[in-house]
Amino acid sequence: MAQQHGLPVTGEACPHHLFLTDEACRTFGVNAKMAPPLREEADRQALIDGLRDGTLCAIATDHAPHSADEKAAGWTKAPFGIIGLEAAVPLCLSELYNKGVLTLPQLIALFTVGPRKVLGLPVGSLELGATADVTILDLDAKHSISVESFASRSRNCPYDGWQCRGKVVGTLVGSSR
Structure with missing residues (x-):
């Protein structure tokens, strides 16, 4: 509602809040x-609806x-948080794109354009001379x-063993200048 009135309000969701419920605490313990x-x-479901209708503009990992x-x-003393950086894209491709919840352009925008707008950064470009x-x-x-197989030295992740369809196979970051 605030966005409809032109207020600069943003929102994001993390894969763990999109794909897990409080029931995961029983299965994964402190890793949830x-x-x-x-x-x-x-x-x-409300978070997924928020991604669909644009109320939420970004998918973040809250990588902890x-x-x-x-x-x-133990539950009372263990720190909050899970690792999620390396699982975010495969999970979202599997559960949001490949299951028809979001289109590929919608999903990509939630990882790219949305966060950049929130942070006031220019949107990426494939133009000659632009930073890759x-x-x-x-x-x-x-x-x-x-x-x-994660590069992270931490293993506090409830997604170990999850079957996915879609993954990152390469990245290119840098400048040709």
């Missing part, structure tokens, strides 16, 4: 402890790496998320 906490299915020792401290910032996707690649 985050702030804000996971909510009920109706809340999860913690050591196994920190997470082993390109991610190459294989939309049909079937694979399993494996936290052991």
Whole structure:
């Protein structure tokens, strides 16, 4: 409603809030402890609706790496957060694009244009001489998320073993100048 009145209000969602509910705490324990906490299915669906209708303009990861020792401290003492950077794109391709929830341009905009607008950054360009910032996707690649293959040294991730369709197969960042 605030956006409809021209107020500069933005919102984002993280994959864990889009694909998990509070029930995940039973399965994944402290690897599902985050702030804000996971909510009920109706809340999860509301976030997806917000992505669809533009109320939410970005998908973020809230990447919060913690050591196994920190997470082993138990529910009350373990730090909040999970790692999500390396799982975000495959999860979103699988659950939002490949299941017809969002179009590919909508999904890409949530990772690119939306965050850039919030931060006041120029939108990327493929023009000659522009700084490269390109991610190459294989939309049909079937694979399993494996936290052991992550570059992150942390493993606090509830997605280990999730079957996905679509993944990042290359990136190019830099300038030819």
